[in-house]
């Protein structure tokens with residue numbers, strides 16, 4: 315019952331993808347050939363890998379190759395490979411669904427705006443389904459290596475909603491993808507589908523996109539027929555690409571266009587790479603690395619299941635995709651190839667984890683990537699800014715992950731600050747050091763839930779008045795990162811919301827004495843407020859931190875910050891108990907009045923006022939009140955007592 319034909323429906327996402335792709339990629343239709351050749355090449359790589367253990371899979375045909383052929387009469391274009399092939403089940407699974415992680419999220423982000431979606435789809439990578447850009451019917455005839463000739467599969471679809479599969483015969487292993495070209499109609503580039511049925515045209519597309527493929531891509535040789543005035547196709551096949559893997563060639567022989575084409579092959583990404591580095595490394599570990607920085611974060615960068623890592627080859631033989639051991643996790647946005655001369659061909663993921671060669675490669679790759687970033691930061695700051703906004707959050711993880719390179723990573727960090735404008739993180743630690751005030755000994759920072767909350771934080775008031783810059787940190791990883799960044803270039807980093815205000819030499823002796831005097835003068839007030847607030851605060855004191863606000867909260871040395879406490883709570887984790895210190899601005903009229911009332915013994919409302927000062931401080935740092943209803947009642951009570959309604 316092998317020949318049984320069945321009809322199946324595409325996964326919803328495939329249907330959506332097909333719909334969208336046919337419309338939005340219309341103007342860049344030639345990429346279908348890149349995708350199909352790329353799949354054919356992957357299929358050959360997989361066969362070569364499986365055959366390491368099972369050489370019989372070659373069935374006497376070890377010369378792996380890709381063929382591109384066309385038939386003008388039938389209006390078909392065929393891409394064939396003698397790679398691993400597909401079984402019937404695999405065809406159903408791989409050519410009817412999308413297995414990529416983040417698929418659902420991707421579809422959720424589509425807007426219905428064709429131009430925007432077209433860009434997104436370029437990022438998503440359309441793969442096999444791009445065949446339907448040019449074809450209104452696609453057949454895939456394939457036999458999995460190792461299966462008998464009568465166990466091949468024929469998959470066919472018109473791309474609307476269903477596909478059929480039936481078991482057929484195929485003597486040679488591997489896959490033929492047969493495209494029935496759409497009826498003629500000029501595309502965005504003025505080319506008709508029929509014009510693809512030309513050896514010259516196909517060759518030019520192959521060289522443009524697939525020259526770097528390491529296997530031979532073959533087409534029928536053509537000869538000029540003088541009498542007929544056209545090309546005549548012969549029966550022998552010629553190789554139309556260079557057929558040597560790009561990374562094995564020397565840098566000087568590779569054009570930027572070729573590097574970019576290889577990037578598209580690696581990433582299936584429509585965007586251009588930001589930068590790349592290509593080196594042959596010799597020494598204890600010998601390998602070639604070709605590493606790319608993407609310009610755009612993939613839509614699933616934050617997806618923990620996401621595949622990441624480099625393609626690993628051993629002496630030109632493809633071993634695996636996404637070998638994450640070849641790069642530290644904080645560089646997981648880098649894509650590329652490592653071709654090792656030392657590893658065994660049968661290397662597995664488990665072996666990779668323990669191998670000392672792999673450790674050397676990982677360190678070598680990390681150094682190269684950091685070098686590439688330093689170069690961008692130094693010489694192409696705009697590109698670096700683009701990189702930072704896409705991947706800065708991930709790079710920050712390196713502060714905790716890569717001790718050996720911590721200094722280098724710290725120099726690559728960029729921050730928002732009281733001197734920067736807008737949301738962009740543009741200030742480096744070097745910029746900050748260069749702008750330090752005379753007598754300033756420390757690097758000041760503030761962490762907050764949002765940039766807006768940071769910018770309006772009362773903690774900044776004294777720094778503003780003294781013209782001292784403060785770094786504003788609002789990313790989720792920042793608190794964690796800061797625990798690995800306590801100093802830079804010998805300057806300590808301190809939070810403006812923790813401990814006593816450490817202005818150092820920014821404050822002269824006179825000011826210090828004055829501050830002590832002020833504290834003395836307000837002892838009665840601070841003691842009373844502390845008594846009213848009881849356990850809600852650790853301490854109450856007056857401060858010279860504030861110029862406009864009445865009060866603020868600070869964390870004691872060694873306690874976690876309010877910001878981190880909120881982050882932990884949001885994440886459903888238990889925060890260590892923390893009691894904030896309430897600081898009062900002695901210059902503020904409310905504080906002055908309360909002091910006065912207490913001095914005169916008219917302190918009937920001191921409890922309400924104390925509470926209000928605490929609540930205000932809580933709100934100003936972006937916190938939430940524990941008892942919002944109580945706050946409202948208290949406030950109303952106080953408002954009424956200040957201005958009684960007119961009789």
Ligand SMILES: Nc1ncnc2c1ncn2[C@@H]1O[C@H](COP(=O)(O)OP(=O)(O)OP(=O)(O)O)[C@@H](O)[C@H]1O
Nearest residue numbers: 353354357399400408409439440441442443489582
């Ligand atoms: N020529 C082929 N030979 C064998 N299997 C193939 C071939 N073309 C496609 N496939 C199978 O179909 C799957 C889907 O292909 P498709 O191009 O859509 O996505 P992909 O290659 O997995 O992802 P991406 O294109 O993002 O790398 C492949 O993973 C592979 O298993």
